[in-house]
Amino acid sequence: MNKVKILILGAGPSGLVLGRCLHDRGEKDFLILEKEKEAGGLCRSLTVDGAPFDIGGGHFLDAKNRPVCDLLFRFLPEEEWNLYERDSRIRIHGMEISHPLEANLYQLPETIRNEYLESIRIAGCNTGEKMPERFTEWIRWKLGDRIAEDYMLPYNRKLFADTLNDLGTYWLHKLPNVSYEETLRSVREHQSYGTQPGHARFYYPKKYGYGEVFRRIAESIDNKVRYDSSVIFMDAGERLVRCADGSEYRADLIVTTIPWNSFETVGLSPDVKEGIKKLRSSSIETRYVQKSAGSKAHWLYIPDETLPYHRILCRENFAPGSRGYWVETRAERCGSYRDEEGGFAYMNEYAYPLNTIGKPMIMERLLKEAGKRKILGIGRWGKHSHDNSDTVMEAAMKLAVELMGNI
Numbered sequence: 001m002n003k004v005k006i007l008i009l010g011a012g013p014s015g016l017v018l019g020r021c022l023h024d025r026g027e028k029d030f031l032i033l034e035k036e037k038e039a040g041g042l043c044r045s046l047t048v049d050g051a052p053f054d055i056g057g058g059h060f061l062d063a064k065n066r067p068v069c070d071l072l073f074r075f076l077p078e079e080e081w082n083l084y085e086r087d088s089r090i091r092i093h094g095m096e097i098s099h100p101l102e103a104n105l106y107q108l109p110e111t112i113r114n115e116y117l118e119s120i121r122i123a124g125c126n127t128g129e130k131m132p133e134r135f136t137e138w139i140r141w142k143l144g145d146r147i148a149e150d151y152m153l154p155y156n157r158k159l160f161a162d163t164l165n166d167l168g169t170y171w172l173h174k175l176p177n178v179s180y181e182e183t184l185r186s187v188r189e190h191q192s193y194g195t196q197p198g199h200a201r202f203y204y205p206k207k208y209g210y211g212e213v214f215r216r217i218a219e220s221i222d223n224k225v226r227y228d229s230s231v232i233f234m235d236a237g238e239r240l241v242r243c244a245d246g247s248e249y250r251a252d253l254i255v256t257t258i259p260w261n262s263f264e265t266v267g268l269s270p271d272v273k274e275g276i277k278k279l280r281s282s283s284i285e286t287r288y289v290q291k292s293a294g295s296k297a298h299w300l301y302i303p304d305e306t307l308p309y310h311r312i313l314c315r316e317n318f319a320p321g322s323r324g325y326w327v328e329t330r331a332e333r334c335g336s337y338r339d340e341e342g343g344f345a346y347m348n349e350y351a352y353p354l355n356t357i358g359k360p361m362i363m364e365r366l367l368k369e370a371g372k373r374k375i376l377g378i379g380r381w382g383k384h385s386h387d388n389s390d391t392v393m394e395a396a397m398k399l400a401v402e403l404m405g406n407i
């Protein structure tokens, strides 16, 4: 039986940054268990066809999160990154329109532009209707039926399939927010208005994929990361964890960043365990294609349901000296595309934690009960929250400060 003060489950950005910040503050008694042979989680990168390929999907560092950028620049200095103004577009009506669509209607032919303007004008949010609780209904409420049918519903069906009808609206702060007045103004002045989505300015390494910075952080605390250690069991009452190879660990405090439904748990109430079973997520395949995407954008959203993938990452536009692109496809849609295109591909079993209507309540109960047993959940999976890497790293940095004051 191994004993440790702080046991961290998972060496993705959350677990690594927590470990590194504990180390910076002089904590020696911690260990990270990671099921893979390398660290970085969804933010790992490989070299494919001579250039970076982010296996978890296109990964960009949001430039507005200064504390996180500064931490990462300690390991991959700022001059080794390029800073870009986001250029993401939607392929629709045989052309490319800047994202978000409602702030860039001026780029559309006049007839469609007028139909889309009318769609927003008579949408529920502009006619005094109460905001609905379901995401699908919110789409119609916010953008109107025409834009919903042409773009938002097909795109989100590709991404979420049947779960789309179960998604809530509590996570929509992640989406751009453009009012009807701002849409009108952007049509008049031919420029985008409204709250922009995340990554309006982002960093991407000049010579590497995003994963390089996490490889370096892991290397800096190498003796604290135990690879090939897949957690299969946790006794929450005893704070005991067992891995697939039979090794066992007991800790004063456990911080988990791995999916709660990926291991067996005892020592939590039946209610909470039932809740864990209801947590949903989706799997995403990334696949390299050697051709040019034929676009100047950094990435493209693809609502066309006759194509399996929902996003194209035009790597030649953000990874200097590279060619080709990669696509992101929900696992269930890969089908024939897999055989047609060939090429390198990677399946991310746990890619998107899904924001179903009941999830906030499930997670609140789970984290409260686990917290009483000194088991904390952080990161994309510990909180089962669709967060970007800078958000989870910032939370891990804060937790390190709190822990050093309290343990």
Ligand SMILES: Cc1cc2nc3c(=O)[nH]c(=O)nc-3n(C[C@H](O)[C@H](O)[C@H](O)COP(=O)(O)OP(=O)(O)OC[C@H]3O[C@@H](n4cnc5c(N)ncnc54)[C@H](O)[C@@H]3O)c2cc1C
Pocket: 009, 010, 011, 012, 013, 014, 015, 033, 034, 035, 036, 039, 040, 041, 042, 043, 056, 057, 058, 059, 060, 061, 062, 229, 230, 231, 232, 257, 258, 259, 262, 263, 284, 328, 351, 352, 378, 379, 380, 381, 387, 388, 389, 390, 392
């Ligand atoms: C398609 C896509 C695009 C994205 N784009 C961006 C972007 O552009 N910018 C951005 O900032 N963020 C982006 N993200 C989000 C980003 O990937 C996450 O915020 C980040 O990876 C979360 O880090 P984490 O450590 O919490 O989780 P993860 O990265 O998932 O790490 C969890 C770790 O736990 C390990 N693990 C899992 N199960 C076990 C087990 N049973 N035992 C031991 N170890 C285990 C995993 O191997 C992994 O190393 C994107 C995500 C996706 C899916």
